[in-house]
Amino acid sequence: MIVINARFLTQKISGVQRFAIEICKELVKINVEVKLVSPKNIIHSELFDFFKCEVVGTNTGYIWEQIDLPIYLKRHEGPLLLNLCNLAPIFYRNKVSIIHDMAVFANASWFSWKFVLAYRFMIPIIARTSKKIGTVSDFSKREIIKFLKAPSDKIFIVSNAVSTNFELEHKLEKGLIAENYILTVGSLDPRKNLLSLIKAFNSRKNKNTKLVIVGSTNNVFKDQKISELIKENDAIVLSGYVSDTELINLYKNASAFFYLSLYEGFGIPPLEAMTFKIPCVVSNIAVFKEIFEDACCYVDPLDIPQITFLFDKVMSNPSNQVESYNRVLKKYSWQKSALSLVSHLHTQYRINEG
Numbered sequence: 502m503i504v505i506n507a508r509f510l511t512q513k514i515s516g517v518q519r520f521a522i523e524i525c526k527e528l529v530k531i532n533v534e535v536k537l538v539s540p541k542n543i544i545h546s547e548l549f550d551f552f553k554c555e556v557v558g559t560n561t562g563y564i565w566e567q568i569d570l571p572i573y574l575k576r577h578e579g580p581l582l583l584n585l586c587n588l589a590p591i592f593y594r595n596k597v598s599i600i601h602d603m604a605v606f607a608n609a610s611w612f613s614w615k616f617v618l619a620y621r622f623m624i625p626i627i628a629r630t631s632k633k634i635g636t637v638s639d640f641s642k643r644e645i646i647k648f649l650k651a652p653s654d655k656i657f658i659v660s661n662a663v664s665t666n667f668e669l670e671h672k673l674e675k676g677l678i679a680e681n682y683i684l685t686v687g688s689l690d691p692r693k694n695l696l697s698l699i700k701a702f703n704s705r706k707n708k709n710t711k712l713v714i715v716g717s718t719n720n721v722f723k724d725q726k727i728s729e730l731i732k733e734n735d736a737i738v739l740s741g742y743v744s745d746t747e748l749i750n751l752y753k754n755a756s757a758f759f760y761l762s763l764y765e766g767f768g769i770p771p772l773e774a775m776t777f778k779i780p781c782v783v784s785n786i787a788v789f790k791e792i793f794e795d796a797c798c799y800v801d802p803l804d805i806p807q808i809t810f811l812f813d814k815v816m817s818n819p820s821n822q823v824e825s826y827n828r829v830l831k832k833y834s835w836q837k838s839a840l841s842l843v844s845h846l847h848t849q850y851r852i853n854e855g
Contacts, residue, residue, distance in 0.1 A: 503846065504574060506584045507539035507554050508566055513717075513742060514545075515688060516769050517601055520637070520661055521585035525552055527839030535583075538573060540565040563619070566590055581846070584627075591626040597846060598627050599635040599659065602766025603644040604692055611691040611764075625649055633845060635659045637767040640788035644766075659842045661767045662833040666745045667752070667776050682711040682738070683812065684755035684779075686748070686770040687762070689718045689727045694761045694784070694802050699730055699737065701808035707816050710756065712737045715748060752777045757815040760784070761802040768792060772833065775826040780815045782808075796825035 505528075509521040522545075528535050529552065537554040540561040548554075558569025571590045574582060582589070582596040589598045605612055605620040612620075628634055628649045634656045636642050642656050683702070687693040695714065702712045714737065718728065731737045743751070752758070758774035760783045768789055774781050775796065783789045784802040798815075800807050 502580055503535045504580045504582050505535050505537045507537040509586050510539045510545045510549055511542045517586045523835040524839050527835045589627045591623055594630050596631050597633045598631040601637055602641050603648045604764050606648040607764055637661050638788050640791055641766040657845045659838045660833050661769050662835045663772050663776055667773050680711050681756045682713045683757050684713050685759050686715040688716045692764045694763050695727050698761050701805050704809040705812045707813055715740045717741045755779050778823055780819045782811050796822055796829045
């Protein structure tokens with residue numbers, strides 16, 4: 502029996518929570534014997550029921566993870582704990598932890614001081630006290646070795662992928678953007694580099710195009726006043742959090758997709774955009790070149806004139822990268838990732854797969 506730390510069911514869905522949800526779905530499909538446990542403040546009740554999750558303890562948040570969860574585990578003979586979203590009980594040792602990236606170590610200025618303090622304290626301890634560390638790319642593995650001095654053979658890779666929801670056909674719903682628009686997806690996080698994106702967009706020649714930003718603020722990030730900057734321009738739409746169906750429709754009808762992050766551990770949104778065969782422009786950072794190979798158009802994320810040029814280019818002459826997209830998309834699936842995860846757990850700890 503593997504116990505899964507399901508605190509992610511109390512959090513809004515971003516890339517990390519998406520990873521946890523999709524991996525858990527696949528573990529259920531392939532009949533791995535798992536038990537999900539969570540705090541009481543669930544916000545994804547359908548997933549809670551689907552996973553037959555159990556509420557344990559009385560606290561929430563960090564306190565639940567560091568106190569209530571270890572108490573539960575010790576009362577149940579110390580089973581293997583799988584942590585899928587960076588954090589874990591720091592002093593519980595029979596655990597495997599997925600650490601997605603080292604952004605808080607690479608550039609603390611992107612985050613609030615409270616977040617930096619918590620993560621820089623806990624992540625090194627979690628890495629040391631975990632039996633194995635999983636991460637989502639070769640790039641992130643190298644970063645974990647660099648910042649945490651973790652041995653290479655302790656780290657394995659279990660990649661992100663595109664949700665099965667994004668592989669299904671959906672009809673266009675009402676209330677979506679009617680005009681031509683360029684899409685980007687991500688929180689209002691300084692490392693997402695929305696300032697450069699907005700500056701380039703404001704310099705474009707094609708004024709008949711809108712910019713749609715699917716994302717919202719979060720108090721773990723430094724406030725760059727992005728919301729105020731967006732409000733000053735009627736051609737920029739900040740959608741906030743949207744459902745999967747709404748997001749699918751936004752991808753399907755976008756003229757192009759831009760993702761100009763300064764740092765990522767993987768990058769799910771460009772893969773999602775490739776599913777809908779729209780032109781993708783991404784930062785020329787190492788992890789994107791590893792994941793997306795030659796399927797995307799790369800740009801210096803701080804070169805505003807070049808980004809502006811690409812805005813106008815993709816609107817007037819969109820490239821057809823279908824073959825490249827399909828080749829990249831075939832590399833990644835949640836089923837492959839779940840099976841890879843199970844193989845690492847099974848080989849190391851002789852876990853019964855059910």
